Amino acid sequence: xxxxxxxxSKVLQALLTLVFVLAFNFFLFRGVGDPVTQxxxxxxxxxxxxxxxxxxxxxxxxxxxQQFVHYVKETLEGHLGYSYFYNLPVSQVxxxxxxxxxxxxxxxxLASTALGIWIGIRQxxxxxxxxxxxxxxxxxFTYSMPEFWFGLLVIMAFAVGVGPxxxxxxxxxxxxxxxxxxxxAHVVDVVNHMMLPFFVLTLSxxxxxxxxxxxxxxxxxxxxxxxTARAKGVRENRVxxxxxxxxxxxPTMTVTILELGFVLSGVITIELIFNWPGLGLLTxxxxxxxxxPVLQGLFLLFSGSVIVAxxxxxxxxxxxxxxxxxx
Amino acid sequence: xxxxxxxxxxxxxxxxxxxxxxxxxxxxxxxxxEVLGLAGESGCGKSTIAGALLRLLPxxxxxxxxxxxxxEDVLGMKPRRLRAVRWTETSIVFQGAMHALNPVQRVGExxxxxxxxxxxxxxxxxxxxxxxxLEQVGLPPRRIRDYPHELSGGQKQRVMIAMAxxxxxxxxxxxEPTTALDVMVQAQVLKLLKELQRELGLAMLFITHxxxxxxxxxxxxxxxxxxxxxxxxxxxxxxxxxxHPYTRALAAAFPxxxxxxxxxxxSGLPGDPPYxxxxxxxxxxxxxxxxxxxxxxxxxxxxxxxxxxxxxxxxLLDSAKPVLEGARIPGRGP
Amino acid sequence: MRPQPxxxxxxxxxxxxxxxxxxxxxxxxxxxxxxxxxxxxxxVWREYRKNxxxxxxxxxxxxxIFVAIFAPLLASSCGLDPTCPSTGPQLQPPTLxxxxxxxxxxxxxxxxxIWGTRISMTVGLVSTxxxxxxxxxxxxxxxxxxxxxxxxxxxxxxxxxxLPFLPLAIVLATLLGPSFYTVIFVIGITSWPATARxxxxxxxxxxxxxxxxxxxxxxxxxxxxxxxxxxxxxxxLIFANTVLIVAVAILSESTLSFLGLGDPLHTSWGTxxxxxxxxxxxxAGNWWWVIPPGLAIVLVVLSFTMIGYALDDILNPKxxxx
Numbered sequence: 002x003x004x005x006x007x008x009x010s011k012v013l014q015a016l017l018t019l020v021f022v023l024a025f026n027f028f029l030f031r032g033v034g035d036p037v038t039q040x041x042x043x044x045x046x047x048x049x050x051x052x053x054x055x056x057x058x059x060x061x062x063x064x065x066x067q068q069f070v071h072y073v074k075e076t077l078e079g080h081l082g083y084s085y086f087y088n089l090p091v092s093q094v095x096x097x098x099x100x101x102x103x104x105x106x107x108x109x110x111l112a113s114t115a116l117g118i119w120i121g122i123r124q125x126x127x128x129x130x131x132x133x134x135x136x137x138x139x140x141x142f143t144y145s146m147p148e149f150w151f152g153l154l155v156i157m158a159f160a161v162g163v164g165p166x167x168x169x170x171x172x173x174x175x176x177x178x179x180x181x182x183x184x185x186a187h188v189v190d191v192v193n194h195m196m197l198p199f200f201v202l203t204l205s206x207x208x209x210x211x212x213x214x215x216x217x218x219x220x221x222x223x224x225x226x227x228x229t230a231r232a233k234g235v236r237e238n239r240v241x242x243x244x245x246x247x248x249x250x251x252p253t254m255t256v257t258i259l260e261l262g263f264v265l266s267g268v269i270t271i272e273l274i275f276n277w278p279g280l281g282l283l284t285x286x287x288x289x290x291x292x293x294p295v296l297q298g299l300f301l302l303f304s305g306s307v308i309v310a311x312x313x314x315x316x317x318x319x320x321x322x323x324x325x326x327x328x
Numbered sequence: 329x330x331x332x333x334x335x336x337x338x339x340x341x342x343x344x345x346x347x348x349x350x351x352x353x354x355x356x357x358x359x360x361x362e363v364l365g366l367a368g369e370s371g372c373g374k375s376t377i378a379g380a381l382l383r384l385l386p387x388x389x390x391x392x393x394x395x396x397x398x399x400e401d402v403l404g405m406k407p408r409r410l411r412a413v414r415w416t417e418t419s420i421v422f423q424g425a426m427h428a429l430n431p432v433q434r435v436g437e438x439x440x441x442x443x444x445x446x447x448x449x450x451x452x453x454x455x456x457x458x459x460x461x462l463e464q465v466g467l468p469p470r471r472i473r474d475y476p477h478e479l480s481g482g483q484k485q486r487v488m489i490a491m492a493x494x495x496x497x498x499x500x501x502x503x504e505p506t507t508a509l510d511v512m513v514q515a516q517v518l519k520l521l522k523e524l525q526r527e528l529g530l531a532m533l534f535i536t537h538x539x540x541x542x543x544x545x546x547x548x549x550x551x552x553x554x555x556x557x558x559x560x561x562x563x564x565x566x567x568x569x570x571x572h573p574y575t576r577a578l579a580a581a582f583p584x585x586x587x588x589x590x591x592x593x594x595s596g597l598p599g600d601p602p603y604x605x606x607x608x609x610x611x612x613x614x615x616x617x618x619x620x621x622x623x624x625x626x627x628x629x630x631x632x633x634x635x636x637x638x639x640x641x642x643x644l645l646d647s648a649k650p651v652l653e654g655a656r657i658p659g660r661g662p
Numbered sequence: 663m664r665p666q667p668x669x670x671x672x673x674x675x676x677x678x679x680x681x682x683x684x685x686x687x688x689x690x691x692x693x694x695x696x697x698x699x700x701x702x703x704x705x706v707w708r709e710y711r712k713n714x715x716x717x718x719x720x721x722x723x724x725x726x727i728f729v730a731i732f733a734p735l736l737a738s739s740c741g742l743d744p745t746c747p748s749t750g751p752q753l754q755p756p757t758l759x760x761x762x763x764x765x766x767x768x769x770x771x772x773x774x775x776i777w778g779t780r781i782s783m784t785v786g787l788v789s790t791x792x793x794x795x796x797x798x799x800x801x802x803x804x805x806x807x808x809x810x811x812x813x814x815x816x817x818x819x820x821x822x823x824x825l826p827f828l829p830l831a832i833v834l835a836t837l838l839g840p841s842f843y844t845v846i847f848v849i850g851i852t853s854w855p856a857t858a859r860x861x862x863x864x865x866x867x868x869x870x871x872x873x874x875x876x877x878x879x880x881x882x883x884x885x886x887x888x889x890x891x892x893x894x895x896x897x898x899l900i901f902a903n904t905v906l907i908v909a910v911a912i913l914s915e916s917t918l919s920f921l922g923l924g925d926p927l928h929t930s931w932g933t934x935x936x937x938x939x940x941x942x943x944x945x946a947g948n949w950w951w952v953i954p955p956g957l958a959i960v961l962v963v964l965s966f967t968m969i970g971y972a973l974d975d976i977l978n979p980k981x982x983x984x
Binding site for chain 1: 411429
């Protein structure tokens with residue numbers, strides 16, 4: 002299949018998946034329990050009149066297929082409903098929280114990936130060494146540990162200063178409230194607040210990336226062309242970085258992008274415990290408040306991001322691998 | 329003047345049950361411009377020898393014996409000297425059709441790399457040389473910019489050959505260079521190798537499991553079984569008048585078209601080659617040998633002389649041992 | 663077959679020893695099969711014992727299972743109730759009487775952690791059972807029948823795989839309302855895709871094996887083929903996979919509970935952490951209320967993971983061949 006056709010088919014597949022997500026979202030809300038009951042749960046003084054009014058308001062008196070079309074239209078226009086809790090359009094609520102999460106996830110993913118790849122290469126090259134085994138143990142440990150618990154430990158150690166640990170960082174938040182920092186001082190302030198959640202997120206997923214890179218490199222090192230390179234008299238360093246790593250890096254990079262789903266799940270609890278005002282904290286508070294429209298909107302956003310990330314991974318791979326590119 | 333002199337080569341791989349010998353004492357001698365063919369079934373150790381010559385075997389492999397390349401002991405070389413010697417004095421033509429080429433690097437660059445590393449030229453001059461090398465193997469120079477997957481099996485094999493010649497080595501080891509190719513392409517590549525060998529006066533160690541291929545190119549033939557050489561001598565003699573029962577079976581399994589004696593169906597050998605961990609006692613071939621007699625399971629034959637320059641490892645050749653009445657001594661009459 | 667430099671992997675060991683012959687002369691085919699299976703299990707166990715990681719995991723897991731079963735004997739049975747006489751002063755750091763300190767209601771953290779073992783492990787195991795049943799069935803059908811069934815099922819699987827777990831679980835759990843069964847259900851129905859994929863791949867490779875084709879040529883029914891030939895061979899892989907899934911399930915439960923979606927009436931390690939965080943324990947420096955439940959999670963998940971890797975090493979044919 003030619004590259005162009007491959008790319009187009011991948012894009013179409015992604016779109017199809019998005020449509021399914023939309024349908025899923027829609028039918029979930031309508032299907033499991035009556036949305037009106039959801040809304041009015043816990044409220045006193047419900048009359049039949051108010052129920053009917055609400056039903057009309059939500060457009061629930063229309064036939065189902067029509068509701069779905071209406072829903073898709075609304076979504077595409079950016080209307081994601083109205084938040085129960087904040088009394089604002091969901092899109093507005095979400096929009097205000099995007100940047101802190103992008104900042105946190107972006108930087109920590111960059112750090113985890115870069116570190117993970119570097120460590121994974123060293124592990125694969127020196128398989129079985131103490132370094133390798135030590136890192137494998139570390140990875141096993143971080144994999145078995147809930148990120149939020151690790152976060153709590155970090156808070157106690159470096160924000161509160163329990164026992165021998167020094168309190169170096171603020172316990173939470175995005176910036177020092179009321180301090181009114183601007184410009185460079187503001188940036189420094191935000192960075193200061195971001196250090197601990199950044200540290201927790203980076204360390205939590207570092208192991209996955211190093212493991213992926215390690216096995217990719219090990220597999221590549223077993224290939225025949227590595228023998229050829231050595232036979233030609235190429236120096237070991239160059240065999241590793243000139244021949245092995247470029248081949249091992251390809252699948253690693255794409256798998257790395259696919260890890261986004263896990264990082265998104267992790268950021269929800271991390272933002273909660275660090276009171277970081279992003280999408281994750283929004284999710285946690287929406288759960289508490291049973292703010293279903295917001296949860297729906299967030300689910301759409303999260304799923305959409307992962308679908309787009311997968312598409313990017315596919316496109317990137319096809320661009321970088323000459324075998325796929327030439328079609 | 330012998331280019332390659334291997335004495336008593338033993339190569340063992342580490343396993344959970346202890347080291348297992350894949351090569352159990354092999355002697356090889358190749359002089360300038362001489363072509364030696366090394367044949368045997370899969371697992372007999374011939375490819376291991378190719379790897380051992382330039383110390384390309386996995387770490388943990390035990391290699392003992394002596395490997396003299398132009399008089400220099402390969403096994404004792406320091407890493408820097410080894411790297412310098414690799415490719416410039418001896419190069420290897422791998423099975424190109426498999427993954428012996430870096431998939432994400434253009435083939436021209438891969439050949440260039442060999443030249444530049446050994447400081448035989450700067451990058452620009454190397455590129456010119458690569459073009460010439462490709463032409464020498466029958467490929468258009470524009471193929472320099474191709475990636476391996478854009479080439480056919482035969483073309484990739486030619487690239488491997490061009491690469492092997494890049495630093496003008498005196499000895500070329502060809503490790504199953506035609507095995508993965510179609511028959512027609514096989515013939516072309518063989519022809520190419522023959523021509524190049526003659527033009528450049530190369531010494532060659534030609535490794536394969538297909539005897540009929542070797543008869544085309546080689547001056548001498550050595551047949552391997554279970555890590556040892558069981559027959560070696562002039563190519564014509566070993567192929568057409570094989571003395572060792574194994575050689576006869578091998579020769580019969582790969583009939584040459586047009587040869588009278590192959591008009592009958594090729595005869596197979598019963599059984600399978602032995603596991604290196606589980607070798608039969610005495611002569612390792614005896615369980616599958618049609619001429620085995622009582623002494624065979626008990627005595628491990630060394631190489632007996634058939635005629636000057638021609639030896640085989642079979643007890644039937646030992647003139648000191650009593651010959652069974654009626655038994656036919658292979659190669660010496662009906 | 664060219665040797666690969668720098669591979670430190672040993673060559674395949676000598677061919678496997680013969681199966682031990684059953685003591686009495688075998689009678690029916692069923693008895694032969696059973697004897698053979700017992701011998702195979704013994705072989706696996708023998709190999710497993712050599713695996714240090716696997717044994718360590720087994721020991722730790724055994725400890726936790728012991729605690730879960732004998733919880734009423736190990737901890738005060740009303741210890742979860744703040745009006746119980748065993749409660750003490752609130753928010754106390756560890757003392758002899760309360761080795762892990764007390765929470766904000768005066769309950770012993772040790773007692774809480776011991777009782778939490780039951781819920782966390784039960785949720786992990788039951789939801790995994792659901793996942794395995796769904797995943798195996800789908801993987802079997804897709805792999806065995808192929809054609810349109812496979813396409814449809816695999817599309818579904820791929821689609822499900824794309825969805826990020828926690829947001830999906832949150833949406834479902836919020837809808838269904840926090841309860842013990844909600845958590846089990848949600849984890850169970852969101853984790854099956856990975857299993858389905860693994861099972862299908864294995865079934866595909868088994869389908870073309872000669873003995874399956876022979877059985878089919880002899881007229882064996884689909885049911886017979888699946889239950890007698892395919893399932894027993896997929897079995898070990900399913901088992902290794904299951905163990906790893908339990909690990910993830912326990913982690914997921916802790917996360918969902920921490921977010922408030924767990925059953926408020928039951929104490930699991932996740933809910934203990936939820937309470938401690940909600941009461942501001944980390945910020946007040948009450949480390950004894952934060953560390954133990956999390957440590958318990960880490961240890962149990964670690965043990966399952968180590969066991970899973972050990973089993974994978976032993977049972978996975980691809981890894982053995984290397």
